[in-house]
Amino acid sequence: xxxxxxxxxxxxxxILSAFAVNTIGKVGEGSKGYNVxxxxxxxxxxxxxxxxxxxxxxxxxxxxxxxxxCNTCPFSVANENRIIALDLKxxxxxxxxxxxxxxxxxxxxxxxxxxxxxxAKEKGYTFPYLLDEGQKIYxxxxxxxxxxxxxxxxxxRGNEVKYIGAIDDNSRNEAxxxxxxxxxxxxxLLEGKEIEVTETRAIGCSIKV
Amino acid sequence: xxxxxxxxxxxxxxxGEKNNTTTIDEEVNGRAFATVDFEGYEAYLTEVKAPVVxxxxxxTWCKPCIKELPYFEKLGKNYQDDVSVVLVSxxxxxxxxxxxxxxxxxxxxxxVVLLDDGNANEWIPKVDQDWSGAIPATIIFNKGERSFFExxxxxxxxxxQVKTFL
Numbered sequence: 001x002x003x004x005x006x007x008x009x010x011x012x013x014x015i016l017s018a019f020a021v022n023t024i025g026k027v028g029e030g031s032k033g034y035n036v037x038x039x040x041x042x043x044x045x046x047x048x049x050x051x052x053x054x055x056x057x058x059x060x061x062x063x064x065x066x067x068x069x070c071n072t073c074p075f076s077v078a079n080e081n082r083i084i085a086l087d088l089k090x091x092x093x094x095x096x097x098x099x100x101x102x103x104x105x106x107x108x109x110x111x112x113x114x115x116x117x118x119x120a121k122e123k124g125y126t127f128p129y130l131l132d133e134g135q136k137i138y139x140x141x142x143x144x145x146x147x148x149x150x151x152x153x154x155x156x157r158g159n160e161v162k163y164i165g166a167i168d169d170n171s172r173n174e175a176x177x178x179x180x181x182x183x184x185x186x187x188x189l190l191e192g193k194e195i196e197v198t199e200t201r202a203i204g205c206s207i208k209v
Numbered sequence: 210x211x212x213x214x215x216x217x218x219x220x221x222x223x224x225g226e227k228n229n230t231t232t233i234d235e236e237v238n239g240r241a242f243a244t245v246d247f248e249g250y251e252a253y254l255t256e257v258k259a260p261v262v263x264x265x266x267x268x269t270w271c272k273p274c275i276k277e278l279p280y281f282e283k284l285g286k287n288y289q290d291d292v293s294v295v296l297v298s299x300x301x302x303x304x305x306x307x308x309x310x311x312x313x314x315x316x317x318x319x320x321v322v323l324l325d326d327g328n329a330n331e332w333i334p335k336v337d338q339d340w341s342g343a344i345p346a347t348i349i350f351n352k353g354e355r356s357f358f359e360x361x362x363x364x365x366x367x368x369x370q371v372k373t374f375l
Binding site: 148204 | 334343
C-alpha cells in the first residue's frame, strides 16, 4: 500500500512538472521575434552553392537586407525581380541581400534545397539563397510569412534591426508601387537620416512547418 | 441563392445612391463572387445579418488555406441559422479564372469575396492590429465580441472557437 502511495505521489509530481515545462515552452513560443532596435542573431546556413554563409563573413558590409522568401509563394515569386534589383543596387553600397528560405521542404517539396538551386539559377540570383535547415532562424527573427524583410545595420553592439516588413506597398504588382518602404529605409541609413517608416505589413504565405 | 444575394448586395454597395435600379444580371457579371476594395469589404461585413460571422482570408494558391476550407464549409452548413461564413479571397486580380474554377469545382457554398486592394500595409492593420499579413487568417465576431487568428484550423478547433460566440 505504501508503495502505491509513493507511486501515486511520484505520478502527481511527474504530471505537475510536465505541466510546468509545458508552460515554459508556451511562453517561449509567445515571443514574437525581433522588434526594431533589437540586435539580430547571426547564423550559419547552407547556401545553394553548398557553402555555409554567416553575416560575420561580410566584413565590409554596413548592414544586411535579410529577406525570408521561397520558391513557391506567389508573393515571393512576384518579388523575385525586385529582390535582384535591390541586391544589385545596394550590395555595392554596403547592404547586400541575404535571402533565406524558411519553409520545411518536407511540408513544401517545391522549396527543397535542390529546387532552390534550380530557381536561383533560372532567375540568376546575385545573392546567397540559404535554407533555414531545422527552421531555427526564422522564429528567432519572428518572420511569419514569405516574403518578410529585416533590414539590419551593423553597430558596435551587433546587427541592429532597423526596419521590418514589406519591400514596398504593392507586392502583387510592381507597376502599381507608390512607396518603396525598404529602399527608403536603406537610403535613410546611407544618408545617416532617421528612417521614417520602420514597420510595414504585406500579405504573404504562412511559413510551412 | 446566397451568392445571388451577395451579388445583389454588393452591387448596391458599389452603386451607392446613384443607381438603385441595378438588377441582378448574371450574364453580365458571370461570376460567383464580387470584387471589392477594403472599403467595400468593410461595408459588406456590416451588412451580414447572421448572429456570428466567420471571415476567412485565403487564396487558391495557399495550400494550408485549401486544406482548412472544407471545415469552413462544414461549419457554415452545420450552423446555417447562426453563423455566416465569408471567404475573402486574396487571389491575384489577373488570375480570376483560377478562383472561378475553384469555386465551381469545389461547389463552395459560403459567400466568396475577392479583396482586390493593393495597398496591404494600409488595410492589414485595420483587419486586425495583430495580423502580420500571413494567410490563412480568420476573424470570428458577433455583436459584442471579436477574435482574430493567424493560424490554420481543424474543424474541431474552429467549432470550439465559434461556440464561444453563440
